[in-house]
Amino acid sequence: MTPDKPSYFFCGIGGSGMLPLAMIVQSRGALIEGSDRSLDQGRTPEKFDWLRAHGVALHPQDGSGVRAEHTVVATGAVEDTVPDIGAARRVGAPIVTRPELLSRIFNAAPTSIGVAGTSGKSTITGMIAWILHQAGRAPTVMNGAVMRNFADADHPFASALIGGPDLFVAEVDESDGSIARYDPTVAVVSNISLDHKSMEELRHLFDGFIHRSSLAVMNLDNPETAALAMALNGGLDPSWAHTFSVGNRDADYSAHNIQPLPWGAAFDLSIPWHLGQRVSLRVPGVHNVSNALAALAAVSAYVPLETAVAALETFAGIRRRMEVVGTANGVTVIDDFAHNPDKISATLKTLHAFEGRLLILFQPHGFGPLKLMKTEFIDTFVGLMQPDDVLLMPQPVYYGGTTDRSVGSEDIAAGVRAARRQAEALADRATCGDRIVEMARPGDRVIVMGARDDTLSQFAQELVARLGAKAPA
Numbered sequence: 001m002t003p004d005k006p007s008y009f010f011c012g013i014g015g016s017g018m019l020p021l022a023m024i025v026q027s028r029g030a031l032i033e034g035s036d037r038s039l040d041q042g043r044t045p046e047k048f049d050w051l052r053a054h055g056v057a058l059h060p061q062d063g064s065g066v067r068a069e070h071t072v073v074a075t076g077a078v079e080d081t082v083p084d085i086g087a088a089r090r091v092g093a094p095i096v097t098r099p100e101l102l103s104r105i106f107n108a109a110p111t112s113i114g115v116a117g118t119s120g121k122s123t124i125t126g127m128i129a130w131i132l133h134q135a136g137r138a139p140t141v142m143n144g145a146v147m148r149n150f151a152d153a154d155h156p157f158a159s160a161l162i163g164g165p166d167l168f169v170a171e172v173d174e175s176d177g178s179i180a181r182y183d184p185t186v187a188v189v190s191n192i193s194l195d196h197k198s199m200e201e202l203r204h205l206f207d208g209f210i211h212r213s214s215l216a217v218m219n220l221d222n223p224e225t226a227a228l229a230m231a232l233n234g235g236l237d238p239s240w241a242h243t244f245s246v247g248n249r250d251a252d253y254s255a256h257n258i259q260p261l262p263w264g265a266a267f268d269l270s271i272p273w274h275l276g277q278r279v280s281l282r283v284p285g286v287h288n289v290s291n292a293l294a295a296l297a298a299v300s301a302y303v304p305l306e307t308a309v310a311a312l313e314t315f316a317g318i319r320r321r322m323e324v325v326g327t328a329n330g331v332t333v334i335d336d337f338a339h340n341p342d343k344i345s346a347t348l349k350t351l352h353a354f355e356g357r358l359l360i361l362f363q364p365h366g367f368g369p370l371k372l373m374k375t376e377f378i379d380t381f382v383g384l385m386q387p388d389d390v391l392l393m394p395q396p397v398y399y400g401g402t403t404d405r406s407v408g409s410e411d412i413a414a415g416v417r418a419a420r421r422q423a424e425a426l427a428d429r430a431t432c433g434d435r436i437v438e439m440a441r442p443g444d445r446v447i448v449m450g451a452r453d454d455t456l457s458q459f460a461q462e463l464v465a466r467l468g469a470k471a472p473a
Contacts, residue, residue: 005029005030005031006029006030006031006071007030007031007032007033007067007069007070007071008022008025008030008031008032008033008070008071008072008073009033009034009035009065009066009067009070009071009072009073009084009088009093010022010032010033010034010035010073011034011035011061011072011073011074011075011082011084011085012034012035012036012037012074012075013032013034013035013036013051013056013058014036014038014039014044014047014048014051014454015036015075016144016145016159016454017075017098017144017173018034018073018075018098019047019051019157019159019160020142020143020144020157020159020160021073021098021101021102021142021160022034022056022073023054023160023162024105024140024142024160024162025101025105026054026055026056027162028165032055032056032057033056033057033058033059033065033070034051034056034057034058034059034065035058035059035060035061035062035065035084036048036058036061037061038454039058039060039061040060040061043454043455044454044455044458046156047157047454050156050157061082061083061084062083062084063083063084063086063087064087065084066084066087066088066091066093067091067093068091068092068093069093070088070093071093071094071095071096072084072085072088072093072094072095072096073095073096073097073098073101074095074096074097074098075097075098097178099173099178099181100178100181102142102170103178103181103182105168106142106168106170106182106184107181107182107183108165109140109165109166109167109168110166110167111166111167111168111185111186111302112167112168112169112170112182112183112184112185112186113128113167113168113169113170113184113185113186113188113298113299114170114172114182114184114186114187114188114209114213115128115169115170115171115172115188115190115294115298116171116172116173116174116179116187116188116189116190116206116209117174117188117189117190117191117192117219117225118174118190118191118192118193118340118342119190119191119193119287119340119342119343119346120190120191120287120290120291120294121144121171121172121173121190122143122144122145122171122318122321122337123283123288123291123317123318123321124188124190124291124294124295124298125141125143125144125169125170125171126143126145126147126148126149126315126317126318127291127292127294127295127312127315128141128169128188128295128298128299129141129143129147129149129150129161129169130147130149130311130312130314130315131295131296131299131303131307131308131311131312132167132169132299132302132303133149133150133161133163133311134307134310134311134314135299135302135303135304135307135308135311137163137167137302137303138163138164138167139161139163139164139167139168139169140160140161140162140163140164140165140167140168140169141160141161141163141168141169141170142159142160142168142169142170142171143159143160143161143170143171143318144159144171144173145159145318145319145320145321145337146158146159146318146319146320147159147161147318147319148316148317148318148319149314149315149316151319167302170182172184172209174202174205174206177201177205179205179206179208179209180205180208180209182209182212183212183213184209184212184213185213185214185215186213186214186215186216186217186298186301187209187210187212187213187215187216187217188217188294188297188298189206189209189210189216189217189218189219189225189228190219190222190225190290190291190294191219191221191222191224191225191342192206192222192224192225192228193222193224193340193341193342199224202224203224203228206224206225206228207228207231210228210232214240215240215241215242215301216229216232216240216241216242217241217242217243217244217294217297217298218241218242218243218244219243219244219245219290219294220243220244220245220248220250220251221245221246221247221248221290226243229241229243242297242298242300243297244290244293244294244296244297245290245293246258246286246289246290246293249270251293252271252272252297253269253270253271253293253296253297254269254270254271254293255267255268255269255270255279255289255290255292255293256268256270256276258286258289260284260285260286260350260353260354261284262284262354263282263284264280264281264282264283264284264288265280265281265283265284265285265286265288265289266278266279266280266281267279267281267289269293269296269309271305274305277309279292279309279312279313280313281312281313281315282313282314282315282316282317283315283316283317283321283322284322284350284353285322285346285347285349285350285353286346286349286350287346287349287350292312295308295312296308296309296312318337319457320335320336320337320456320457321336321337322334322336322347322350322351323335323336325448325457325460325461325463325464326461326464327464328464328465328467328468328470329440329442329467329468329470330441330442330443330444331440331441331442331443331444331445331446331467332356332444332445332446333445333446333448333460333463333464333467334351334445334446334447334448334460335448335456335457335460336447336448336449337449337450337451338362338449338450339364339365339369339449339450339451339452340369340373341373341376341377341379341380344362344377344380344381344384344449345380345384347447347449348360348380348384348385349384351445351447352384352386355443356443356444356445357386357388357389357390357441357443357444357445358385358386358389358390358444358445358446358447359389359390359392359436359439359440359444359445359446359447360381360385360389360390360391360392360447360449361392361393361394361429361432361433361436361446361447361448361449361450361459362391362392362393362449362450363393363394363396363397363429363448363449363450363453363456364393364395364396364397364409364412364450365396365397365450365451365452365453366396366397366452367396367405367406367407367408370396370407370408370409370411370412371406371407374407374411374412374415375415377412377415378412378415378416378419381412381416381421381423382415382416382419382421385416385421385422387420387421387422388422389421389422390422390423390424390439391413391416391421391422391423391424392423392424392426392432392435392436393409393410393412393413393423393424393425393426393432394409394425394426394427394428394429394431394432395408395409395425395427395428396408396409397450397451397452397453408425409425410425412425413425429459433459433462433463433466436463437463437466437467437470440467440470446460446463446467448460448463
């Protein structure tokens with residue numbers, strides 16, 4: 001090890017939250033090594049080839065790569081039984097969690113923008129990143145998903161943007177409580193709804209987050225966020241709070257006359273101190289109009305409005321956010337990160353703005369969330385599926401460890417069927433794929449939904465190929 005260079009070992013380095021953080025830490029002069037269960041299992045090899053090509057030494061996740069000089073970075077998903085963690089303790093290497101390390105870097109920046117909320121975080125973070133980049137502000141950005149504007153042949157996993165140390169933008173997570181570690185200059189809260197924690201816990205976490213900021217940006221269309229906004233100093237303090245809304249002119253930033261488009265959306269932007277103007281987005285859905293308002297409010301102190309709007313109009317979106325993978329034999333396959341009721345609702349509403357049956361492959365991202373939100377999942381699908389739509393569910397993602405597996409996919413499918421909507425829980429994802437290829441007909445849209453599994457995108461690509469090879473009925 002070079003004496004003047006710190007050395008970090010990332011356990012689970014291929015994860016959506018770990019890889020970008022490792023790249024940011026490397027850009028600041030550290031040596032990076034790591035391990036990953038996906039690497040050991042032979043999944044997503046192209047990601048690990050890319051890491052090696054960018055100077056990251058990779059090891060099996062068996063503890064053999066950990067040395068005393070490392071700072072070992074662990075994700076919340078890594079349990080104490082993981083060999084790398086045991087090895088770190090044996091050799092005396094310090095252990096930090098990913099949120100601990102990220103929050104240290106975030107809080108050290110003179111200006112920091114933290115984006116929180118149950119849904120919309122990655123897209124808002126990506127919008128803010130693109131606006132600041134286009135305005136020449138050189139932000140460093142930590143996102144949980146690939147930002148398509150920054151992705152190219154050399155940066156296929158562009159979930160981080162390496163900029164200067166003075167302006168840091170990060171997606172902030174409430175699911176593990178780590179939001180309490182962040183002290184943002186600007187705190188953006190897109191919405192608050194049941195996901196991983198109880199509503200009482202969530203209210204406490206988000207309230208603390210906005211009260212540690214110099215500027216809070218909050219959504220008046222979400223009852224929980226609106227209640228927090230109204231509680232600030234007994235009401236809205238315009239010097240501290242910027243609000244946004246789709247349709248509510250009482251908000252500081254509001255959108256009106258929204259025109260849904262297959263490739264995006266257009267709307268009239270209303271700001272009290274600015275003449276209204278038409279804004280066009282290349283990402284579809286009313287939820288993305290709301291995300292755009294949040295981004296504009298967040299950068300208002302750093303970028304002129306005209307510059308920000310112009311940047312938004314060239315924002316290409318986030319990977320796996322209603323990303324069209326391809327069309328074959330008249331069937332379009334869409335890859336989407338939707339994994340909780342809010343995200344699923346936004347996706348289904350956007351897709352049902354246009355004609356065509358939906359074949360919905362929903363792979364739950366864990367047994368815990370499925371049990372916590374069983375009723376909400378059922379209600380979401382029942383309320384938004386059309387009679388001819390079909391829901392297909394494999395079992396939830398499970399990579400081992402201790403978890404309550406008492407609620408599975410069949411519990412959700414049965415609840416949906418009880419409300420006279422079509423739903424099937426099948427043995428595995430491959431069987432779901434066979435069923436989709438069998439059922440699909442011209443005009444259908446296949447939506448592949450789920451999180452915590454990088455192979456979902458590969459599955460979506462394989463569906464396009466299989467549908468293309470399917471003989472016409």
